[in-house]
Amino acid sequence: MTIKTRGFRRKTRYKLKQEDVLKPSLFIKEFNIGDRVAIDIQSACKKHPHPKFQGRVGKVIGKRGKAYIIEVKDMETKKIVIARPEHLKIIKSQATKNK
Template sequence: MVIKIGGSRKRTRHKFKKHIRRKGKISLSKYFQTFENGDFVSIKAEPAIQTGSYYVRFHGRKGKIVGKRGRHYLVQVMDGSVAKKLILHPVHLSKIQVTKAAAASK
């Protein structure tokens, strides 16, 4: 039998890499940021924190906050025509502004 090589972070050397000027300690406000249900967020990994991360396919996607699980948030992301829910740490999320027309289409 063939053995699977690599884990969930395979082929992510450049994708999850941090820019040289962003290296160092992360800000506490970014780590403890809060969101409301219905907020739209962008998903970008914080490489220093592996907890509550996601599969590489969802990197750079937009999603909607639909709930909370402890300190983590339940984010709904469209994968093609299928809605998928991810449990993510807030350090990997950033709030984005979405127009009413774009929000109505989702």
């Protein structure tokens, strides 16, 4: 009998598809505290958030080094996700309201 894998990237065959070459602009994005962002994992970069948070929307509540601290609602509880800027996308509706 085979042993089931229990790795960090298990069950992510279709969630984390390899994309084209990443642009440098992904790595230097800036977000303000209070911005709403979506978690979009770039599989070409290591050190990404847990795959269960793929596609979740959260609020930026702080910065830790180069990464941002995002508060995400998971069912009833609020969880904190630490992700680097290449794995985050700003929500357009929020960006237009700020300008």
